[in-house]
């Protein structure tokens with residue numbers, strides 16, 4: 001039985017897909033455009049990918065938009081990315097809310113410009129009762145930073161060493177309440193994790209494509225889900 005537009009039984013659709021949206025810069029350079037034009041094109045594509053996620057029946061989508069390491073880029077690019085985040089919220093929030101998308105943020109919000117923090121918090125509040133798709137935006141996110149933050153919270157709360165379990169640690173992550181990603185997609189072909197969800201990805205499946213993020217379309221997303229549906233997830237067993 002299939003009630004997804006894809007030829008996949010519904011129970012084989014990943015509940016949580018995470019995406020490393022990489023290759024915007026190379027997409028732009030290959031067209032003789034400035035890198036920021038690639039980031040703009042990347043956000044256009046994001047809109048399509050969000051729609052496709054709803055259509056395919058994915059429940060949780062996590063997108064890596066800005067890493068703790070991305071602060072090391074030239075200031076104009078960092079500024080441009082900050083501006084794009086605000087612009088996306090301004091232009092897309094109404095529509096996303098109408099479509100039932102719940103926005104969440106993972107990463108260190110408190111280290112962003114106060115105006116950005118306010119916008120993000122407003123967007124989270126506005127969409128908090130939506131349940132069609134949970135969209136986690138990883139912005140100023142780093143996997144190691146998340147683990148450090150979790151350890152600090154655990155210690156501040158005086159949790160005893162013998163009470164620290166796998167489940168407890170998960171509750172101290174930014175992703176609390178969100179199931180671990182079933183599938184992680186990385187565009188633009190790099191074979192690395194780049195500090196993304198290093199705790200949560202313990203048993204995620206990976207799909208890496210050479211396609212640059214702005215060109216990663218609905219059709220290829222569908223192919224990634226079909227590929228995932230044919231995987232045998234053994235979790236160390238036989």
Ligand code: IPE
Pocket residue numbers: 021022023024025026027065066067070081188
């Ligand atoms: C991904 O595209 C977006 C961000 C990291 C913000 P890149 O900007 O990393 O593009 P490439 O990897 O340089 O092509």
Ligand code: IPE
Pocket residue numbers: 020021022023064065066067069070190192194
């Ligand atoms: C990962 O891409 C971060 C985001 C997509 C936001 P990068 O382009 O920053 O990763 P590296 O530098 O190639 O590892």
Ligand code: MG
Pocket residue numbers: 022023024
């Ligand atoms: Mg990159």
